[in-house]
Amino acid sequence: MAPIPKAEARTVSAIYAAYEAANRHYDSLGISVGEIGNPCDRALWYGLRWASQPETIEGRKLSIFRTGDRWEEVLTDDLERIGVDVYGSQERIRLLGGHVRGKIDGRAIGVPEAPKTEHLCEFKSSNDAGFKEIVKKGCKEAKPLHYGQVQLGMHMFGLTRALYLVVNKNDDARYAERIEYDIDYCARILARAQRIIDAPEPPSGISKDPEFFGCMFCKHKPVCHDKATPRHTCRVCIHATPEPGGDAHWSCARWAKPLSIDEQKSGCPAHLTIPALIHGEQIDVNEENESITYRMPNGEIWVDGATNA
Numbered sequence: 001m002a003p004i005p006k007a008e009a010r011t012v013s014a015i016y017a018a019y020e021a022a023n024r025h026y027d028s029l030g031i032s033v034g035e036i037g038n039p040c041d042r043a044l045w046y047g048l049r050w051a052s053q054p055e056t057i058e059g060r061k062l063s064i065f066r067t068g069d070r071w072e073e074v075l076t077d078d079l080e081r082i083g084v085d086v087y088g089s090q091e092r093i094r095l096l097g098g099h100v101r102g103k104i105d106g107r108a109i110g111v112p113e114a115p116k117t118e119h120l121c122e123f124k125s126s127n128d129a130g131f132k133e134i135v136k137k138g139c140k141e142a143k144p145l146h147y148g149q150v151q152l153g154m155h156m157f158g159l160t161r162a163l164y165l166v167v168n169k170n171d172d173a174r175y176a177e178r179i180e181y182d183i184d185y186c187a188r189i190l191a192r193a194q195r196i197i198d199a200p201e202p203p204s205g206i207s208k209d210p211e212f213f214g215c216m217f218c219k220h221k222p223v224c225h226d227k228a229t230p231r232h233t234c235r236v237c238i239h240a241t242p243e244p245g246g247d248a249h250w251s252c253a254r255w256a257k258p259l260s261i262d263e264q265k266s267g268c269p270a271h272l273t274i275p276a277l278i279h280g281e282q283i284d285v286n287e288e289n290e291s292i293t294y295r296m297p298n299g300e301i302w303v304d305g306a307t308n309a
């Protein structure tokens with residue numbers, strides 16, 4: 001007989017639950033530089049449009065995130081201990097009208113390999129398998145998401161080099177790589193991001209097969225493959241547009257006005273979901289009532305628009 005797994009101690013369950021209770025969902029106002037290396041255009045579009053329900057993150061995973069934050073402080077201390085001047089932690093990245101955004105871990109002068117060159121700093125902590133992969137292949141190949149983040153950080157601040165410093169959480173080994181600014185890469189990835197920002201409908205994804213490996217752990221799988229209804233916010237309404245100027249500004253064509261963040265989160269009674277996000281067949285449009293009628297996969301008729309108010 002297989003051994004019966006032991007129940008989790010109540011103390012441990014309580015600790016995880018406390019992490020979960022303290023966790024607040026945060027909607028990124030744009031495409032995060034930490035995700036821009038994601039190969040799926042559709043996933044980035046869903047994220048920008050707040051299409052998916054907020055993720056439920058387990059307490060143990062939240063604890064891992066907090067450990068990662070602590071490692072950032074330790075790696076900063078490491079550099080300062082060897083005489084590197086680290087500054088600018090949490091400076092903001094704002095690109096393409098603020099629709100691409102993030103923060104940096106810092107900038108540094110005095111890096112031993114090139115003491116006079118100002119470097120962007122990117123600090124990461126990794127499990128043993130991930131660390132070995134980084135050591136073997138380097139940042140660009142092993143961690144394309146980190147590479148995109150580093151490149152756009154350099155692009156934002158006009159830097160030519162980055163220091164990518166990683167710690168192995170299993171044995172405290174350190175890995176340092178100096179990464180060169182790649183202007184062609186940045187031009188390509190920003191052009192791609194602009195296409196995604198401007199797309200009125202979800203662009204193509206990496207696969208139409210829900211069992212495809214790259215989709216299995218995607219947080220947008222429910223809306224993408226499982227016919228889940230998108231969140232009710234302005235960002236999935238046909239009347240909303242991301243504006244090019246300012247800092248992640250959006251406007252509403254229905255009411256001819258800019259939209260505050262709070263307005264975007266709640267929407268209004270005139271909300272009309274972008275039809276490509278509805279998993280049904282569009283069978284009618286009533287311009288006077290501002291409604292769209294669908295036949296859903298179960299045969300039911302569903303009217304989106306003013307009648308929902």
Ligand code: SF4
Pocket residue numbers: 040042043046205206207208214215216218219220221224225
């Ligand atoms: S489920 Fe797959 S295709 Fe859909 S958004 Fe995620 S990665 Fe892209």
Ligand code: SF4
Pocket residue numbers: 233234237238239240251252253254255263264267268269270271272
């Ligand atoms: S019509 Fe309403 S829900 Fe749609 S973008 Fe305008 S304010 Fe938002």
